[in-house]
Amino acid sequence: MASKDFLKTSFLTSMGRYILINHKWHLFSILCLCFLLLGAKPDLPLTKDEENPMERREEKLKAFRVKRDQFFKEDPHSPLKEADRKKFKGLFYYPINLRYAMTGSIERYPTEPKPIYANLPTNKGREKKYVKYGRFKLRWEGKEHVLQIYRPLGGGELFLPFKDKTSGTETYSEGRYLYIEPIPGGSESVGTTPVPGTRTEKVLIDFNRAYNPFCAYNEKYTCPFAPKENWLEIAIQAGEKRFR
Numbered sequence: 001m002a003s004k005d006f007l008k009t010s011f012l013t014s015m016g017r018y019i020l021i022n023h024k025w026h027l028f029s030i031l032c033l034c035f036l037l038l039g040a041k042p043d044l045p046l047t048k049d050e051e052n053p054m055e056r057r058e059e060k061l062k063a064f065r066v067k068r069d070q071f072f073k074e075d076p077h078s079p080l081k082e083a084d085r086k087k088f089k090g091l092f093y094y095p096i097n098l099r100y101a102m103t104g105s106i107e108r109y110p111t112e113p114k115p116i117y118a119n120l121p122t123n124k125g126r127e128k129k130y131v132k133y134g135r136f137k138l139r140w141e142g143k144e145h146v147l148q149i150y151r152p153l154g155g156g157e158l159f160l161p162f163k164d165k166t167s168g169t170e171t172y173s174e175g176r177y178l179y180i181e182p183i184p185g186g187s188e189s190v191g192t193t194p195v196p197g198t199r200t201e202k203v204l205i206d207f208n209r210a211y212n213p214f215c216a217y218n219e220k221y222t223c224p225f226a227p228k229e230n231w232l233e234i235a236i237q238a239g240e241k242r243f244r
Helices: 002-039 058-073 082-086
Strands: 103-106 115-121 128-140 143-152 158-160 176-179 181-189 197-207
Touching: 115 143, 128 197, 143 158
Parallel strands: none
Antiparallel strands: 103 128, 103 197, 115 128, 128 143, 158 176, 181 197
């Protein structure tokens, strides 16, 4: 009888341990699952720096034009002569056309063993030296065009001057400038580009933001102009028009 009681007690003890261990394992599994679910990175909305550059594009362009007009009218650094400022009512623009907003990649030129340089003409009759930073390819009505992008010798913002078929008629005769808007996370090394080992940078180039150099409003300024390699054989009917 004692032997039976001993076996019964041993069996119940073993079962209790099994149930306890099994319970702990299930609890551990559930905790791990919760950790994985809570620790997983959700699809968060884009931050301000990562947002789609084409989102609310027209709204942004309208705001840009309002601020630019305010700068010309009110800012002490406005390029307008005093007589022009007094009667200034706003710059002249083409209607916004989002077909002229283009995303693509800048193909960087190598800087070793030394950078590639370019001399750009200016309105003062002397040239200004820049580093050739890279090139941007765009397609318009089935044809490919290439724009060269420059950077000042001491560093600074990228510089993209261009001329097109509207220059001298609807827009400033010596061409206009373009903003280059980088797209976050769009830089990568590319070993198969036309210049092996270069890098590409994804950007937005929007001709709706094309603007005149300051010397279009006041001859006291020194302005570099687009060299012939940036003369487009198409009419860019977007952005700022000629002042007079």
